[in-house]
Amino acid sequence: MRKIVAGKLHGIHVTEANLNYHGSITLDPDHCEAAGILPMEFVEIWNKNSGARISTYVILGERGSRCCILNGAAARTCQPGDQIIVCNSVYLDETEITLLKPRILMFDQDNRIRDRLSYSVELDSHGRYSFSILDEANAPLAIPVLVSGT
Numbered sequence: 001m002r003k004i005v006a007g008k009l010h011g012i013h014v015t016e017a018n019l020n021y022h023g024s025i026t027l028d029p030d031h032c033e034a035a036g037i038l039p040m041e042f043v044e045i046w047n048k049n050s051g052a053r054i055s056t057y058v059i060l061g062e063r064g065s066r067c068c069i070l071n072g073a074a075a076r077t078c079q080p081g082d083q084i085i086v087c088n089s090v091y092l093d094e095t096e097i098t099l100l101k102p103r104i105l106m107f108d109q110d111n112r113i114r115d116r117l118s119y120s121v122e123l124d125s126h127g128r129y130s131f132s133i134l135d136e137a138n139a140p141l142a143i144p145v146l147v148s149g150t
Contacts, residue, residue: 001091005119007035008104009068009086011048013111014078016069023072025086026061034113035103037088045074046085052077066111097121097129104133 009031025045027037037043037058045054056074061067068086070078078084092100098121106115116136121129 002094002097003089003091004097004100005102006088006090006100007037007102008088009035009037009084010104010106011083012068012086012105012107013109014070014080014082014084015067015111017075017079018069018071019075021071021075023074024057024059025074026059026067026069026071027086028065028067028111029060029063031066031105031111031113032058032060034116035088035105037086041088044087044089045070045078046087047078048083048085049079050077050082068111098123 009027012031025043032038039060040057042055042057045052045056047053054074054077056071059071061069068084090100100119100121102119104117104119105113106117108114118134118136120132120134122132123129
């Protein structure tokens with residue numbers, strides 16, 4: 001089993017840091033549903049401003065609020081306005097990698113969804129992987145990168 005990216009909120013902006021609350025990250029349910037992130041799911045958080053990396057769990061905030069609130073100890077790693085990446089993952093057998101299509105959301109300054117992307121891994125007849133980033137209409141955004149398979 002390998003740990004694989006399942007979804008990402010890429011470049012979402014922190015709206016609040018609440019030190020005096022149970023540790024977690026509070027997110028808009030609309031954003032979570034669009035990226036396939038579940039309540040109580042553990043996620044990795046990478047702060048693009050400071051480089052800090054933490055792990056915590058998701059709680060749902062008010063629907064439509066576009067909130068991204070770091071709570072408890074996590075509040076020490078991110079400040080309002082910081083751009084972060086929130087990433088969930090799944091464990092799966094390598095043979096199943098082509099079945100997974102992680103959903104990636106990109107955000108503007110006001111945490112409105114700017115772009116909806118997905119990742120795609122394919123395996124050719126020679127056992128080589130290719131990786132593509134697709135837009136919402138499944139059109140390639142980048143030239144696929146070939147990586148040796150096993």
